[in-house]
Amino acid sequence: EAQVTQNPRYLITVTGKKLTVTCSQNMNHEYMSWYRQDPGLGLRQIYYSMNVEVTDKGDVPEGYKVSRKEKRNFPLILESPSPNQTSLYFCASSLGQSISYNSPLHFGNGTRLTVT
Amino acid sequence: QQQVKQSPQSLIVQKGGISIINCAYENTAFDYFPWYQQFPGKGPALLIAIRPDVSEKKEGRFTISFNKSAKQFSLHIMDSQPGDSATYFCAARGGAGSYQLTFGKGTKLSVIP
Numbered sequence: 001e002a003q004v005t006q007n008p009r010y011l012i013t014v015t016g017k018k019l020t021v022t023c024s025q026n027m028n029h030e031y032m033s034w035y036r037q038d039p040g041l042g043l044r045q046i047y048y049s050m051n052v053e054v055t056d057k058g059d060v061p062e063g064y065k066v067s068r069k070e071k072r073n074f075p076l077i078l079e080s081p082s083p084n085q086t087s088l089y090f091c092a093s094s095l096g097q098s099i100s101y102n103s104p105l106h107f108g109n110g111t112r113l114t115v116t
Numbered sequence: 117q118q119q120v121k122q123s124p125q126s127l128i129v130q131k132g133g134i135s136i137i138n139c140a141y142e143n144t145a146f147d148y149f150p151w152y153q154q155f156p157g158k159g160p161a162l163l164i165a166i167r168p169d170v171s172e173k174k175e176g177r178f179t180i181s182f183n184k185s186a187k188q189f190s191l192h193i194m195d196s197q198p199g200d201s202a203t204y205f206c207a208a209r210g211g212a213g214s215y216q217l218t219f220g221k222g223t224k225l226s227v228i229p
Contacts, residue, residue, distance in 0.1 A: 004159070031215070042122075042221035043160070043205060050215060058216065090159050098215050101148055101167055105217060107159030 002027045004108035006091050012114045013081055021076045021111045023091030031094040032074040033058070033105070034066065036087040043090070049074055050097045081115040088112050119143075120208050122220025129227050135193040137223045139206035142187065148209035150217070151180065151191050155202050163204070164191070196227045 004025045013019055025032065033048035035058075045058030049068040063085055065077040074093075078085060089111045096103035121140045129135045139149075147168055152160035166173040166180040166189065173180045179192040193200055206220040 035219075040125075040221060043219040045216055048215055056215065092159075098213055099148070099209055099217055101165060104150060104162045104165065107152075107161065109157070109159045 002106075004091055004093055004106055006089075006108040006111050008111060009109065010112050012116065014116055015082055016080050019078050019081060019113075021078075021089060021091075021113070023074045023076065023108060024072050025074075025091075025093040025106075026072065027093065027095070027106070028071065029093035029095050029106075030071070030097045031099065031103070032068065033092045034064070034074070034076050035090045035092065036060065037090060037110075038087050046076070046089075078113075081113075083115050086113060086115050120206055120218050120220045122206050122223060124223060125221070126224045127226070129193075129196045129225065131196065131198060131227055131229050133196050133227075135196045135200065135225055135227070136190055137204055137206070137225070138188065138190045139208075139220050140186075140188045141208050143208070143210060144187070145211040146208040146218075147211055149180070149182065149189050150207050151178075152205040152207065152219075153202050154205065154222075160205055193225075196225075198227045198229060201225055201227050 007022045034046040035043045044060045047066040049055045091108045092105045094103045094105050150165035151163045153163040154160040177194045182189045204223045207217045
C-alpha cells in the first residue's frame with residue numbers, strides 16, 4: 001500500500017532531550033516536507049526537501065533540523081525540545097520535485113509530541 | 117508573508133444541507149488551489165483541487181468555485197452527510213515550481229442528523 005509512515009505516533013518527552021521523528025514513504029516520491037498543526041494556526045511548514053541532500057526552510061524552521069540522505073526517508077530532529085514545540089506533526093510527500101496538480105501532497109497520519 | 121484566509125472557523129450543517137467554506141488570498145502568483153479533508157487521528161487527504169484558469173470543478177458532491185478577479189475560492193458540499201464531518205483546509209501554491217503550499221487555518225465541519 002502506498003503510504004507515508006511516521007513514527008512514533010505519540011511521544012512525550014522532557015525539555016532538552018534530543019528526539020527524532022522518522023518519516024518514510026514507499027512511493028518513490030521526490031518531494032518531502034514536515035508540517036506542524038496547532039489549534040487556530042492550521043498547518044505550517046517546517047522544512048522541505050526537493051531531492052536527496054537538498055533541503056530548505058519552511059515558515060517555522062527554528063528549533064528543528066532535517067536530513068535527506070535517502071530518497072524514502074526524511075527524519076525530523078529536535079536537538080533541544082522546548083514546550084512550545086508541543087504540537088501535532090505531519091510528514092508529507094509528492095511525486096515531483098514540487099507540488100502541483102499532477103503531483104499532489106500525501107500526508108502521513110501524524111505524530112503527537114508533548115514536551116514537558 | 118503569503119496568506120490564505122479561511123472562514124468560517126467552524127460550521128454546523130444539518131444532514132442534506134449545503135456546506136460552504138470560503139478562502140481568500142492576496143498573492144496573484146498563486147496558481148494551484150487544493151482542498152484537504154482531515155478526520156480525527158488522521159493526516160489531511162487531498163479532496164479536490166482547481167487551477168485558476170477554471171471557474172468551477174466538481175467531483176461528486178464536492179465543488180470548488182473559483183473567482184480569480186476577487187481572489188476567492190470556496191468549497192461547496194452538497195447533500196452534506198454525517199460522514200463529511202471533518203476539518204477542511206484550503207491551500208494555495210505560490211507559483212509554478214514553488215516548493216510550498218500555504219494553508220488556511222481550517223474549518224471544522226459538523227453535520228448533524
